[in-house]
Amino acid sequence: MSTGAASEESRTIESEVVDDDWDDDEEEWDEDRPENFEDRQQVAHALALAEKEPEKGVPVLIGMLTDTDLDENGDFELRSDAMACLCSMGGAAERAALWVVEYAHPIYDLTAVFMSSGITSGTGAKDRTPDQIRKEEADSLAFLAAAKELDENLRWRAIDEYLGTTGFSGYRRLGQIAPDIDIARAVHGYGWAGGQFASSLRNLVAQDDSKPMDLRIEAVGLLWNDSPSTAAGGLASVMDGLPLGGRSPGDLLHALNRMTEEEVEALLGGLEGDEFRRAGSRFLASTLDALNAVHEIHPLGDIGEVLHSWTREAVVRWGQEAEANSCLDASDKVALTLLAGRYAEVRSVDFSNKWADQGEFFQESFFTVADRWNEFAVGDAYRLAFYSSSDVRCVLRVEPTANPGVRGWHLAVEERDPGGLERFAGEITERAERSSVDLPDQLMARADWVRLLFEGISELS
Incomplete structure (x- = not known):
């Protein structure tokens, strides 16, 4: 016709x-x-x-x-x-x-x-x-x-395809052609026919620095739940804009830690060319900013200061070595992502003297930090672990030295009562299938702490 x-x-x-x-x-x-x-x-x-x-x-x-x-x-x-x-x-x-x-x-x-x-x-x-x-x-x-x-289902399917086809230009125009849509509600699933067609919008909102950070973080977390491979630059964009303070960084890092390594690698591997290089150059700094924010939110007292300084130092040293190859590759970003997620996970637990009140929380939580060493892997060489019980909290760091076959260890211990922080250091010498641990005299006097040290070293080996 x-x-x-x-x-x-x-x-x-x-x-x-x-x-x-x-x-x-x-x-x-x-x-x-x-x-x-x-x-x-x-x-x-x-x-x-x-x-x-x-x-x-x-x-x-x-x-x-x-x-x-x-x-x-x-x-x-x-x-x-x-x-x-x-x-x-x-x-x-x-x-x-x-x-x-x-x-x-x-x-x-x-x-x-x-x-x-x-x-x-x-x-x-x-x-x-x-x-x-x-x-x-x-x-x-x-x-x-x-x-x-x-039909609502059809319309949202078309919107998802439209955003996937047009990218940011279409996203910017969406408010003009569909002014009845509430972007914030749509990110949370409203109107998406049961949340079936939300990936494109969530990815674009994550990258939109004009949106509130809480909404961008929510978009990233939801993206990983439904289609992580579509997120492309969302993660790097959000990390780059994280503020130093507030609960938002902690929320993001909790979401990061729920990702499997394969999902993170697929998400980060979607970046190509200049976009990949830009994300690599800012990813380390963004991760350090996020760690700072979590430290401010969950300080943990003196032991928290030790945990934070040692973690930052290890991340900086390892990241600088990785960046020496021009930029961080996908596996480097995976390592930083999982480290940051685990860091936020452990620090978000309330390690106050009201420890007994936390029992129900730990039973329901998807992770456990009580009465065990919790590892933070920074690349292949630097290892950190945190331990907490009703009596004592410890941070352990194991790292390479200039001597082949010799690693250094550093232990910070804080007793609940009467309190106070003590630090110890030594070396681990590895020969064939055997290894020996150098123990300072002050530590030898505390058999329970020696036991914790050996357990921690075993966990990090």
Whole structure:
């Protein structure tokens, strides 16, 4: 059907519906008026609007395709009129209509509606360049995203495809073409047909530095739950913008630690070229900022200061060595991510003297920090571990020395009562399958601490 034919049809319907001879005061007006007068008038106005202002009228017609209330007469006449107009317009309007036919639930009978419209086939991709086809696809998805009366499941699917196709430019435009959408609510799953089509939006919100940090972190956490491979630069963008303070960094790092190594590597491996290099150059600094923020949120007293300084020192030394190869690779970022997540996980536990009150928490938690050494791996060489019980808290660091086969160890111990912090240091010498640990005299006097040291070294070996 040609555009001219659609226009003629629009005028015909309007002439049938809007008759100046009808008079509200005349009884025969009600008798002669079609049963579905309001519906016909609604469709006629949409047809006319699509002809004059496609950006406004096309989304209205698209929304009518799934409006089965227009089938009051038991046929598909009015929806077929909408379908015929969209297809006769060609280009993005036709592509949008055919998209609805393809993805709509069978209850809408869109195949029958399409057949009733008299359209035999689409215009296809004749005489169009690849760039023109891509633009047409984006425009058609924009029409669908703007169609607020369209079946909700279909509309959100179209929005997800639109954002995935257009990226940040489409994301910025979304507020104009779909002003009824609340981005913050949509990130949390509202309107996404059960959260099925949210990945593209969450990824873009994570990278949007104009959005509140809490919302960006929430978007990253939700991304990892449904489709981590789509996150691309979301992680690096959020890490780069983390503030020093507040609970947001801790929340993000908790989310980081829930990731498997394979998921983190897939997420970070999505960065390429200049984007990869930029993310690598800022990732170490961002991780250190995040560790600082967690330390401020959960200070842990004197033992917390030791844990923080030793962790930072190990991260800096290891990161500088990794960056010597021009930038951090995906495995380096995985190591930093998992370290940061574990660090936040352990420090977020309340190690106050009300230790007994924490029993229920530990039983329900997905991790355990009580009465055991909790390791922080920084690359392959630097190892740290934290221990806490009702009586004592310890931090242990094991690292290489300049002598082959010899590692240095550092132990900080804090008793609950009467309190106070003590530090010890020594070496571990490894020969064949045997190793010996150098113990200072002050430590030898505390058999229980020696036992903890050997347990910690064994954990880090």
